[in-house]
């Protein structure tokens with residue numbers, strides 16, 4: 297095997313690292329065996345050379361990109377399946393694969409089968425009764441059918457009660473008639489819907505006995521299983537090119553009085569009997585369960601995508617030399633500029649923060665789901681609120697810090713060969729899909745206002761909101777991480793109290809409840825955001841303390857530094873709030889700023905080690921700037937030479953247009 301020559305700056309960074317990188321990787325994976333299992337899986341997938349692209353994806357046409365993605369998706373699925381441990385439950389499989397980013401090695405822009413795995417199967421699990429699960433899950437898990445989750449319409453994504461697709465029950469034939477009465481009723485967006493899926497879970501307004509029974513899930517065949525032609529009464533297509541997700545095959549779907557049998561309504565929660573009698577579920581919001589599940593997964597996905605971006609930017613910053621710090625010295629590595637450290641180290645800390653929070657949330661989700669299965673619904677509202685606020689914060693932060701990583705790479709970060717633009721294309725839609733972020737913050741605010749009222753009535757609050765009942769003043773600013781966490785809680789409590797007071801004031805001034813809510817909504821969403829920040833810093837600190845206690849002192853120290861950096865970064869970002877709601881003085885602010893700068897200095901020698909610890913292989917990073925060996929310039933040139941324009945020294949357009957134009961003949 298050829299010896300890899302590593303860029304000497306990167307090599308000396310690695311020599312400087314104060315902790316054992318492999319120990320960090322094991323910690324992130326949740327143990328040495330998990331690291332080994334993940335690497336075995338990556339080796340196996342990457343050994344299949346047909347999964348690699350010969351021509352970089354960006355040079356293919358829209359149609360070719362899709363066809364290539366389908367070719368790889370099928371092969372990738374088969375390889376993954378052969379590695380599946382049949383003894384693992386779905387919960388364990390997801391928990392054990394939370395650090396798996398191998399999909400990125402195959403698709404720069406995601407797989408057209410994503411929605412089948414992430415929403416279609418989970419919708420059957422969450423919404424189907426035992427019989428339906430038995431039948432449909434087998435088919436879906438064996439890939440005999442491919443599905444998606446069709447909820448959003450051209451006219452409505454957020455406001456689900458405003459969906460226009462109808463499912464009207466006809467007791468004479470024991471069928472539902474699916475119909476899109478207007479253009480805006482067309483389903484619009486579902487991944488894989490355009491040309492991939494032959495089934496989907498359609499969310500439609502159920503009418504039976506002439507009554508609107510709310511939004512319900514239906515499993516609908518949309519294409520013939522043999523010919524793949526759209527079925528009669530079904531209009532299908534692709535929605536067109538997008539900022540990212542271009543290989544996900546997002547589609548549109550319209551129904552023209554399309555009939556499906558009664559047993560195609562997924563009836564775990566609500567039911568329609570043969571004669572058309574509707575029986576409501578224990579809570580109508582259980583129908584929204586698939587979205588809660590995906591919001592929980594998104595937190596982890598954001599942590600992984602951010603880890604990728606920041607690995608690329610840190611390695612590049614260790615290799616890149618530019619400008620002068622001191623006139624007599626050679627050009628420094630750009631990582632030596634403290635502003636560069638400020639831009640990037642927070643990205644490392646943020647990925648750790650959401651990775652820990654995602655696992656914590658996943659375990660909470662699993663606990664509440666098993667309670668729901670046993671008919672206990674008490675903890676559903678808190679889960680919904682937590683999933684909303686953590687999905688919002690993780691997607692916002694990931695988008696900001698991925699883009700910052702791209703900008704931190706200067707001009708080269710703009711190249712698709714850096715893979716930073718595509719990574720941004722994968723994180724930024726998460727602020728919109730699975731619930732637009734402002735809308736979800738308003739849901740969180742709604743649960744906080746309710747909790748506030750409960751607190752005033754002396755009732756116990758859900759654990760994640762219990763801090764709201766802490767009436768004690770924060771008498772002294774002690775500047776410790778725990779002290780800052782308490783200060784964040786005070787901020788959230790203070791902002792909530794202020795927005796509730798205004799909400800009530802607007803009502804007393806004569807506004808309706810709805811108008812008062814709308815008028816107070818900027819403050820309400822700010823309170824919800826602060827609540828989320830308080831949760832993330834606290835979970836990051838307590839989970840790191842809990843899990844890292846058995847680690848070696850150098851690694852423990854490096855992780856503590858990340859927790860402290862994350863806490864100080866957000867304290868400095870939210871100084872205005874802290875000055876309003878905590879006993880923070882000017883001296884304390886100056887002290888925090890100094891500690892933050894000291895931390896950047898302490899983290900600096902470990903920066904490359906920290907991103908190496910994410911253990912993201914070159915094939916997954918897919919980046920000329922971020923490869924392990926740091927051969928940045930060679931790779932940029934190699935990638936440039938792959939441009940089809942470089943295949944010939946003179947392009948035919950010269951003779952056709954340029955030459956006649958320059959000679960005044962055109």
Ligand SMILES: CCCCCCCCCCCCCCC/C=C/C(=O)SCCNC(=O)CCNC(=O)[C@H](O)C(C)(C)COP(=O)(O)OP(=O)(O)OC[C@H]1O[C@@H](n2cnc3c(N)ncnc32)[C@H](O)[C@@H]1OP(=O)(O)O
Nearest residue numbers: 447453454455456457581584587593594597680729730731
């Ligand atoms: C090994 C496999 C692993 C693979 C890992 C890979 C991970 C990859 C992840 C990344 C890829 C993801 C791809 C995703 C593609 C995208 C898909 C989609 O976008 S699907 C469509 C998503 N759409 C939405 O999210 C719509 C958002 N809108 C809503 O959710 C609702 O309309 C609303 C909540 C905003 C309002 O609903 P409405 O019915 O109008 O409710 P009310 O306002 O009247 O009542 C609110 C009331 O209900 C409670 N509530 C609301 N939602 C829920 C819920 N989900 N669960 C429980 N309770 C809920 C709310 O708290 C209120 O309660 P109340 O007591 O009245 O205060």
Ligand SMILES: Cc1cc2nc3c(=O)[nH]c(=O)nc-3n(C[C@H](O)[C@H](O)[C@H](O)COP(=O)(O)OP(=O)(O)OC[C@H]3O[C@@H](n4cnc5c(N)ncnc54)[C@H](O)[C@@H]3O)c2cc1C
Nearest residue numbers: 446447448452453454485486487725728729730731732734
């Ligand atoms: C890449 C991608 C993949 C997707 N995949 C799927 C899929 O597989 N299946 C599927 O069904 N859907 C999918 N979607 C659709 C997605 O779920 C919706 O786009 C999302 O729920 C937002 O809805 P909207 O587009 O209607 O936004 P809108 O609700 O129209 O939002 C526009 C603006 O209005 C504001 N707004 C709306 N309502 C309120 C309110 N009550 N209060 C304050 N402000 C408000 C929002 O904050 C936002 O600023 C996907 C979307 C994307 C981008």
